Amino acid sequence: MPAIHAKSPRAERAYAMLRELRRRFVSQLNPIAVQFGDGQPFEPIEWLRDQGRHGGGARYMATDLTAFNRASVNTSQVQYDDDPAKKLASASALSTIIHPNNPLEPSVHIHISWTETKDGNGYWRMMADLNPSNPIESDTTRFTDCLKQAAPALYDEAARQGDRYFYIPALRRHRGVSHFYLENHNSGDFDADLELAQAVGTAAIDTYCAILAAALATRTQPSQEHRQRQLEYHTLYLFQVLTLDRGTTSGLLVHDQNDIGILASLPAQIHRGLLASWLAGMPPPQDELLRGLLACLPETDPCPIEDATKQAFAACLRQHYTAHPEAIDLQASGNSIPPTVSNHR
Template identity: 55%
Template sequence: MQSLPNGATTPSTTEGQSALELVLSLQHAFEQKLPSIQDELQTFSWLRDEGKHGGGLRRATSLGPHYDRASINVSSVHYDDDPARSLQSATALSTIIHPKNPLAPSLHCHISLTHMKDGRFYWRLMADLNPSNPVKEHEVRFRAAVRPCCAHLVDYAEAQGDRYFFIPALNRHRGVAHYYLEAYHTDDFEKDLEFALRFGEAVIDVYSGILEDSIHLKYSEADLAKQLEYHTTYFFQVLTLDRGTTSGVLVHDQNDVGIMASLPSHVDKELLKSWAEHMPPIQKPLLKGLIQALPNLHPAPVDDRTRAELAKVVRAHYTAHPEALKFQASGDVTPPTVQNHKPK
C-alpha cells in the first residue's frame, strides 16, 4: 500500500493518523478494483512547506487506453508545530474517474476529516455518478449500493448532493446520483471512522462493477460528441461552482496541478462561451479567464500546463472578488476551509 511521499511529516494525533490510514487504504482499494487501470497509473507527490506540514500522493492516469483521466489523490496537512493555527490536521481522499469509453460513467468521491486543536472534528463525505450518456441501470445500481451506507441520513445526503451539484446557469445537475454530507460527526470518533470506511468501500465496489460492464462496450461518434459536451459541463461546474476546488487553490499554491486533476482531457471552448450570458455578472470575467487559459484548438486539450494556468485564474478571481464566493455551490453547511488554514 502507498504512503505519503518521502519528506512529508504525518499528523501527531490519533485521529489524524487514523484518518490517514483510512484514506490510504481506500486509495489502494481504488487502484486494485478499478478495471484495467493498473498499467495506466503513475505516481505524483507534493510537499506542504517542504514536508514540514505534510503533503500528498496522487495516483493518476493520462489518456491511456481505458481512462481519459483518473486521479486518486490522498493529502494530509497538519499544523502540529504552529500554535497560531486552530486547525490540527486535514486529511482527504479526493478521487475522480473519467473513463475513455463514453458509455462508462465518471465518478467523483471525496472523504475527508478536519480535526481542530480544540478537539472538534468533522467529516466530509461525497459520492456522485456522472455519466455523459446516462444508463438508468447504472444509476439504480449506484443508489442501491450507497443508500444503505447512509442509513437514516440518506434522504438528507441525497438532497444535499442534489443541491450542491446543481448548475444554475445550465439548469441541470452535474450527474444523476449525488450524495453529500458536510460537517458530519457524532460523539464517537471510531464509529464515524467506520462509517466513512463503509461509505468509501461501497462506492468503490459498485462503481468498479459498473465499469466492468461498460468500459469495453462499443460506442458511436454521437456518443463521443455527448461525452465532449458533458466533459465541458464538468469543467464548467468544477471551475465556476465547486467550493472544494476553489478552497484548495486559495489555501496554497503547492499542488495546483493535483487540485485540478479532476478535469477531463478535452473541452469545447465555444460551448463554454455560450454559457457566459447565463452567469452572474461578477462571474463572467472568471469564465472569460478560464477560456483564455485554454489552447485555441477544438477540442481544447487540458494538460498539466493548462491546469496550472487555470488554478491561477481561479485564485486571482476570488482574491480580487471575495464577494463572488457567495455564488459557489454549498449545502446547508459551508465549512470555513480557507479560514481554518490561516493563523488566528
C-alpha cells in the first residue's frame, strides 16, 4: 500500500512545498558529488507508517562517501484522518543534515514542519543552523545574512530561540555557530507563513550549497589537526542530538518505524573517549542515559556509528524515558515546548 496523505488542504500545500525543497536540495547536492566526489547520487529510501495507512516518507541518503561523511534529506507526512481518538491531524516535515567529509567544510541542519491538530489549529517549526568543526567567519556571516534576508521581521527572535535551543549546559557551549529557530509559529495568515517557511528553507539550502561548493574548490588540504577537530565536533553533535534534541527524542518515542531515518543526522564516527569524559557534567538521571548510550558503542577510537548502533541508541532512549519520563524536561527548548508526543496519543 502506498502512503496515504492527509486530506487537509493546508497539509497538502505544506507537504508539496516541503517536497519541493527536498528536490531543490538534492538537485544541488548531486552535481557537487559529481564534481568533487565519485559522482554517486543521493538514493531514496521510502518508509511507511502503519503500512502506509498513516502516511510515511522518504529519505534521500548520500552514497558518495568521498564527498560526504553522512548526509540525508528527509521528508515525511504522518496523518490520523481515520483515527478520531488522536489529537493530531497531520505532521508534515522536511529534516536534513549534511556532514561533508572535508573538515574545512561546514555541516548544516535544516528542519521545517507544519503540524495540524483536529481542533483546526496548526503551527510551523523552522530551524536552520550551520555546524562547522573548523569555523570560518565568512561562512558564518554568509549563512546568517541569508536568514536575515529571508525573515527580516523575525530573525532576531529566531536567533534568540536558536541560541537557547542549541546551548549544551554540560559543556557550557553551543552546537553550531548560526542558529535560526521558530517554534509554534502561526501569524494567523497561512499563506504568509507558508511563504515564510519556503523562503527560509530556500535561503538556507541555496546558501549552504554555495558555501559547500566554494569550500570544496578551494579548501583542498585539511591538516590532521583539522580532522581531529572534526572528530571531536562530530562527537559533540551526537551528544547534543541524543541527550538534548527534543525533536529526535519525540520522534523515537512516538513510533519505531523509522529509527534509522530519525537518527540519520548522526556522523559516521565519533571519539568515544571524549564522549565518556562528559559523564561528570551530566545531571541525574541523564548520566544514566549517557552510560546507556556508551554501552551501545564498541570500545574503539575512532568509534563507528552504524545502522545497528542507531537501532541500539533508539532502544536505549525509549527505555530511559520510559523509566524517567520527567527527564524530558531536561531537553532543549526555545520559548515554547511543542506537545509532540501527546499529540500522537
